[in-house]
Amino acid sequence: MNVWKRSLMRSIGKTITGVALMAEAGQGAPLSDYPIQPVDHSQVRIGSGFWGQRIATNHQRTVWTCFDQCEKTGRIENFANAANQVKRKFKGIPYNDSDVFKVVEGAAYILAQHEDPKLDNYLDQLIDLIARAQEPDGYLYTAYTLKANHAIMGSKPWINEMTQEKGRDSHELYNTGHLYEAAVAHYRATGKRTLLDVAIRSADHVDRVFGPDRLKLPPGHQVIELALVKLFRATGERRYLDLSRFFLDARGNPEIRSKHTWADDVYFANHKPVVEQREAVGHAVRSTYMYAGMADIAAIMDDDAYREAVDALWESIVHRKMALTGGLGAVHKTESLGPDYVIPHDAYNETCAAIGLAYFAHRMFLLHGDAGYMDVLERILYNGSISGVSLEGDHFFYPNPLYTNGRDRFNHGKNSRQPWFSTSCCPVNIVRFVPSMPGYMYAVSKGALWANLFAQGEARVEVDGTRIALRQITDYPWKGDVALDIAPERPTRFALRVRIPGWARNEPVPGGLYRYVGDAPGDVVLKVNGEPVEFRMDRGYAVVDREWQRGDRVALSLPMEPRRVVARDEVAAARGQVAVEYGPLVYCAEAVDNAEMPIEAYHLDGDAELTAQFKPSLLNGAVKISAEVKGLKQPLTLVPYSLWNNRAEGAMTVWLPTEPKVASEHTFSMAARAMTSASRNEKHTAALNDGLQPRNSDDHDIPRFTWWDQKGGKAWVQYELLEPVEVGAAQVYWFDDRPRGGGCRVPASWRLLYRDGAAWREVEQSSGYGVEPDQFNRVEFRPIPVTQLRLEVQMQEGFSAGILEWKVE
Numbered sequence: 050m051n052v053w054k055r056s057l058m059r060s061i062g063k064t065i066t067g068v069a070l071m072a073e074a075g076q077g078a079p080l081s082d083y084p085i086q087p088v089d090h091s092q093v094r095i096g097s098g099f100w101g102q103r104i105a106t107n108h109q110r111t112v113w114t115c116f117d118q119c120e121k122t123g124r125i126e127n128f129a130n131a132a133n134q135v136k137r138k139f140k141g142i143p144y145n146d147s148d149v150f151k152v153v154e155g156a157a158y159i160l161a162q163h164e165d166p167k168l169d170n171y172l173d174q175l176i177d178l179i180a181r182a183q184e185p186d187g188y189l190y191t192a193y194t195l196k197a198n199h200a201i202m203g204s205k206p207w208i209n210e211m212t213q214e215k216g217r218d219s220h221e222l223y224n225t226g227h228l229y230e231a232a233v234a235h236y237r238a239t240g241k242r243t244l245l246d247v248a249i250r251s252a253d254h255v256d257r258v259f260g261p262d263r264l265k266l267p268p269g270h271q272v273i274e275l276a277l278v279k280l281f282r283a284t285g286e287r288r289y290l291d292l293s294r295f296f297l298d299a300r301g302n303p304e305i306r307s308k309h310t311w312a313d314d315v316y317f318a319n320h321k322p323v324v325e326q327r328e329a330v331g332h333a334v335r336s337t338y339m340y341a342g343m344a345d346i347a348a349i350m351d352d353d354a355y356r357e358a359v360d361a362l363w364e365s366i367v368h369r370k371m372a373l374t375g376g377l378g379a380v381h382k383t384e385s386l387g388p389d390y391v392i393p394h395d396a397y398n399e400t401c402a403a404i405g406l407a408y409f410a411h412r413m414f415l416l417h418g419d420a421g422y423m424d425v426l427e428r429i430l431y432n433g434s435i436s437g438v439s440l441e442g443d444h445f446f447y448p449n450p451l452y453t454n455g456r457d458r459f460n461h462g463k464n465s466r467q468p469w470f471s472t473s474c475c476p477v478n479i480v481r482f483v484p485s486m487p488g489y490m491y492a493v494s495k496g497a498l499w500a501n502l503f504a505q506g507e508a509r510v511e512v513d514g515t516r517i518a519l520r521q522i523t524d525y526p527w528k529g530d531v532a533l534d535i536a537p538e539r540p541t542r543f544a545l546r547v548r549i550p551g552w553a554r555n556e557p558v559p560g561g562l563y564r565y566v567g568d569a570p571g572d573v574v575l576k577v578n579g580e581p582v583e584f585r586m587d588r589g590y591a592v593v594d595r596e597w598q599r600g601d602r603v604a605l606s607l608p609m610e611p612r613r614v615v616a617r618d619e620v621a622a623a624r625g626q627v628a629v630e631y632g633p634l635v636y637c638a639e640a641v642d643n644a645e646m647p648i649e650a651y652h653l654d655g656d657a658e659l660t661a662q663f664k665p666s667l668l669n670g671a672v673k674i675s676a677e678v679k680g681l682k683q684p685l686t687l688v689p690y691s692l693w694n695n696r697a698e699g700a701m702t703v704w705l706p707t708e709p710k711v712a713s714e715h716t717f718s719m720a721a722r723a724m725t726s727a728s729r730n731e732k733h734t735a736a737l738n739d740g741l742q743p744r745n746s747d748d749h750d751i752p753r754f755t756w757w758d759q760k761g762g763k764a765w766v767q768y769e770l771l772e773p774v775e776v777g778a779a780q781v782y783w784f785d786d787r788p789r790g791g792g793c794r795v796p797a798s799w800r801l802l803y804r805d806g807a808a809w810r811e812v813e814q815s816s817g818y819g820v821e822p823d824q825f826n827r828v829e830f831r832p833i834p835v836t837q838l839r840l841e842v843q844m845q846e847g848f849s850a851g852i853l854e855w856k857v858e
Contacts, residue, residue, distance in 0.1 A: 077287050081351040083415035085499065088510050090488030091161035091238065096505035099526060100486060102669060103435060107483040108159050110442035115152045115480050116171070118469045124149050125175065127191040132181035136195065141471070143192035143199050144220035144270075148477045149175070150227035153244070155480035157234035162484070172235065176244045179228075183247055187254030189228065190221050207258055210266045211305050211317070218269030218317075222296075225251055226273030233283045234481075245283065252280055256292050267299040267319060271335045274342030275408070278349070294346050297323050297339070316383055324354040329365040333378035333386050333397075334474075337366075337405030344412035356416070363413055365389075366406065367425055368560030373614065373628055373703060374436070374635050374690055375429035376449050377402040381735060381752045388750045390619040393739050394452035394704055395459065400437030400475035403429045403449070404482045411489055414501070418494070420589020421559035423501045424551035426489060428558065430502075431526060431633045436691040438479045439466050440669055445476040451690075454649070455640055455700035456724045457735055465698045491519070497544040499590070503531045515541040517597075526632045527663055527672050529553070529607030540598040546590040549573050552632055553607045554589065563614050566627065566655075571608030578602055607632070611659035611674050622740060626704040627653055629674060631661055635690045636674055640699035642686035648700035652709050654679055668692045680709070720857045723768035723838075729756055736853070737766060743853040746785040746795070746822035753784045755793055755851030756844070764850070765841045768857065777832035778858040780825040781840065784851030787822075795820040796842035796850045801828065804837035825856070 095101050119125050123140025128149065130137045153175065156168055183189045188206055192199065201219050203209030209219040232248035235241065255273075258264050268274070277293035280286070299305075301322035314320040318331040323343055329336055340362050347355035369389040371377060376398030379387030384397055407429045414422035437446045444466035448459055458464050469476065492499040493512050503525040510517050520534040535545070551557055555569040575584050575591050578601060584591040593603070609632045616623035629636040640648050657676040664673050667688070674687040685705075693701050725734035736752035743751060756764040783795040799818050802809040812830035819826030838857060844850045 077291065078350070080290075080349050083348040083412070085415045085418055085492045085494045087411070087415065087488055088491040088493060088508060089237075090158060090485050092510065093487035093490055093508040094162060094506050095487055096507070098505040098524060100504040101506075103483055104486070106440070106442040107155070107480065108163060108165075111438065111476075111483070112152060112156050112159060112168070112480050114443040114468075115148075115155075115473075115477055118473065118476075119149050119152060122469070125178070127195060128175075128178040128182045131191045131194040132178045139192050139195040139197035139199075143190070143197055143202055144224055144472075146189075146191055146224040147220070147227040148473050149179075150224070150231040151474075151477035151481050154227070154231040154234045155477070155482075155484055157231065157238040158481060158484035161234075161238035162487070169239065172239075173241075173243070176235070176247075180243060180247050183250065187250035187252075189247070189251050190224055193221075207264060207266070210269050211319070220270050222255070222268040222273045223270035225255060226268075226276035229273070229276035229280045230481075233279045236283060248280060249284065249286075252277065252286075252289055252292070256288055259292065260295060265299055265302060266305065267302065267317075268296055269317065270332075271318075271339040271342065274339060275345055278342065278345040290349065293342060294350065297343060297346060300339075301325070316385060324358050326358055327361040327365065329362050329370060329386050331386060332384055333402035334384065334399060334405050336386065337377065337402060337409050341405070341408040341412050344409065344416055348412070348416050359409075359413065359416075363409070363422075364560065366409075367421075367558060368562055371406070371425075371558070371562065372396055372398055372433065372451060373557075373563055373616075374398070374449065374451065375403050375406060375425060375433035376451075377406055378448075380750065381448075382733065390617065390621070391741065391751065392616075392620050393622045393741055394702065395450040395457075395735060395739055398433065398449040398451070400434060400446060400449060401478045403433035403437075404478050407434065407482070407489075415492065418499075418588060419559075420548045421551065421556075423489075423548055424556075424589070425558060427502060427550065427633050428635075430486060430489075431689075432635045432691050434479070434482060436693070437475055438483075440692065440695050444468055445470075445473075445479065446694075447475045451637070451703040453701055454724065455698065458732065459735065462732065465694055496542075497546055500533060500545065500547045502548075512541070512543045515539060515543075517541075526634055527670075529609035529632060531605040531607070533603040533605070535597050535601045535603065536599040537597055540596055542594070542596040544592050544594040545597070545603065546587070546592050547575070547603065547605060549586070549589060549591050550607065550633060551589070552612070552630060553609075557614055557630065561617065562620070563616050565630075566613040566615060569608065570610045570612070573608070574604075574606040576604040576606075579604070611636075611661050613653075613655075613659075621742065623704050625708075626706050627655075628703050628705070629653070629659065629687055631672055631674060631689075634672075635703060636687040637690040637693050637701050637703045638685060638687055638705065639693050639696075639701045641697040642688065643683075645681060645683055648702055650709075651681075651685060651702075651705060652678065653685065653705040653707060655707055657685075668695055720768060720855060723770050723857075725766065725768060727754070727756070727766045728764045729759060730754065734766060737855045738768070739854075741854065743782050746783055746853070747788045747791075748784075748853060749786075751853065753851055753853050755784060755849055756842075757793065757849045757851070759844070760792065760849050761844050761846045763841060763843055765839050766852065766855070767837060767839045768855075769837050770835065773834040773836050775832050775834045776838065776857050778827060778829045779838075779840075780827045780854075780856040780858070781819075782825050782853040782855075783820065783822060784853050785822045792849050793851045794845045794848040795822055797845045799840060799842040801830070802839040802841055803833060803835045804839075809839060825854075 124145045229248045232244040236245040274293050274296050277289045281289040300319050316331050318336045344359045378397040378399050379391050381397045407426050410422045410426040436449045490502040498512050503523050508519040516538045518536040522532040557563045584593050612630050613627045657678050660675045661672050675684040678685045720738040727734050733754045736754045741751040785795050786793050801812045814828050814830040816829045
């Protein structure tokens with residue numbers, strides 16, 4: 050039996066949704082579900098084109114690269130040793146089990162669409178190891194079985210999920226959640242229960258340990274909440290759904306909060322009960338996973354309090370905190386969401402956070418049926434997620450900044466993609482996200498078929514009991530023409546709801562955080578069987594309600610051309626600047642294409658014409674955008690952001706000043722163009738010149754540089770400029786966490802030095818070196834040409850010191 054027919058039978062026979070879910074769920078209050086149901090990825094086949102290339106590379110290269118790395122780094126060996134009861138030393142970090150589970154999940158998505166005996170056999174052997182590594186009571190955590198000595202682990206299972214017996218956040222439930230997701234994916238792809246039975250034994254164990262009358266701990270790192278819902282859908286076991294809700298309702302428990310500082314509670318999104326949360330805060334990945342789980346509970350349990358919470362949290366993210374690419378996480382040190390409108394160009398934007406937001410966005414669409422949710426998901430698909438993997442499929446970004454000077458080692462020690470990381474959640478998240486993309490294309494509801502995304506391929510769907518074959522023909526995202534062939538098994542009436550992307554409705558994202566400059570370029574045209582057809586717009590969808598029959602073709606034409614985008618004025622980092630988009634793609638300027646001057650010196654005139662041209666030889670085939678800019682000998686060249694850093698290392702920016710004055714005086718100041726270094730903690734020096742304005746010296750919502758844990762003595766940070774520049778003043782905003790009892794204070798004294806040949810000399814200052822907290826301390830000195838400037842501090846005895854921002858004039 051071919052994989053298409055096999056997966057279709059399995060999807061129809063075993064997916065528990067809607068009324069079936071309510072009937073099979075067992076005891077408890079009556080259940081509901083999402084009013085819109087997704088068409089499973091196994092029922093969609095992607096053909097050639099943009100996504101065909103990406104999914105093929107994921108299958109042929111990325112999944113095997115990640116399995117190979119899991120073998121080389123001991124991640125799989127840990128399971129083998131635990132399975133064989135060989136008490137060898139545990140290798141790596143305790144939550145590395147989750148990396149293996151995520152690659153298994155991605156491999157299962159591949160098997161749901163492609164016959165691959167080699168991959169199927171590899172999974173069988175690996176799952177056998179995982180099953181044998183499981184403890185007799187169902188507990189599965191190889192670090193504990195192998196008695197690893199690691200700071201995050203407690204003295205016994207589960208005790209350190211949130212209590213911080215020694216360290217914090219053991220990630221046991223995080224590992225477990227990814228096990229459940231992998232198990233459900235594997236079962237649905239192959240019909241084999243081998244891993245599903247492991248997951249069920251584990252879930253039964255977790256259910257015996259946690260609960261209102263048992264251990265009342267919420268997960269330290271969220272993901273099990275949404276994973277338990279998946280396990281509930283696969284088994285019909287109501288206890289798993291109730292356990293998911295328990296973990297969500299346990300968050301904000303005062304008994305747990307009393308064991309943390311307020312800042313820790315915000316990081317964990319444990320500062321208040323989830324139904325009372327209205328602002329998206331904390332670690333960007335953890336929080337978005339949690340919001341996705343909350344949306345599941347809102348839908349399945351028809352809970353208004355949960356629904357109100359996820360609506361507000363969605364608005365908090367998309368209206369005030371999201372990068373243009375769909376990235377999340379302004380704060381580097383904690384990988385966290387920042388304050389409203391604090392969206393620096395070099396924000397952390399972890400790959401996993403973009404994927405977490407995509408999971409949340411899809412559930413919000415299923416809950417509300419508004420195209421704006423899919424607009425955000427599409428933005429992530431084409432920009433903030435796949436930027437995390439090279440075109441070859443074997444090198445990865447962890448952070449995804451929208452600007453880099455080409456020298457800062459922003460990607461965990463490198464300024465280019467890396468083959469792996471000690472914590473490699475981002476590569477393995479890519480492995481499972483890319484092949485799941487077909488599952489976001491279509492959805493169904495009573496009397497309606499929803500066409501959400503555009504990609505060459507075929508699908509099998511069912512609307513009100515009628516099976517329908519679909520074929521989509523398009524060269525999207527390079528062209529805006531889409532043809533959809535519809536072939537129901539018998540003539541049937543339903544409403545076809547085709548998403549008109551926000552970029553074609555002159556709205557980049559819901560909420561107005563970003564907007565296009567100028568009017569929409571043209572009209573959207575929709576035809577049925579070659580004839581223009583009237584349609585009504587409903588929440589971003591073009592709706593055509595008619596009787597459909599085999600041979601019907603819907604043709605959609607979207608006006609695709611380069612557009613300028615600006616941010617709300619509250620986004621200080623983007624004032625006086627524009628970005629460029631083409632359809633769903635965000636573009637960037639790379640140094641490899643623009644060598645006439647440093648990338649920071651480029652600008653984009655408001656009247657410069659933008660020209661788009663498809664280049665088959667560029668980055669496996671891509672549209673290049675060019676602009677004739679005043680003062681430049683060569684046109685400014687822009688390429689899709691997701692494809693940057695595939696040809697050479699170097700500087701890159703998404704946002705461009707609209708005139709040269711802004712480029713030199715506002716966004717990319719002299720300090721912002723400098724290469725940074727320090728006497729210690731050099732990887733955090735990006736905070737020195739990120740351009741973010743502190744609210745006070747104890748501001749923990751923006752990145753900071755500290756010399757922690759050095760206490761007392763001398764230390765330094767340094768700027769190296771691209772070329773000699775005459776400077777005559779500097780301003781420093783000191784970090785001082787005295788208000789919360791921390792270990793950093795303003796320094797006892799400091800001074801500025803400049804490089805003079807082989808020697809460092811102090812500037813001839815006349816204004817004194819200030820050490821006042823909660824303000825910029827300005828020092829003026831005789832102007833001198835410098836290429837290297839060093840700030841040297843003498844710390845207070847017994848305390849460390851730090852800097853929130855260092856400006857040079």
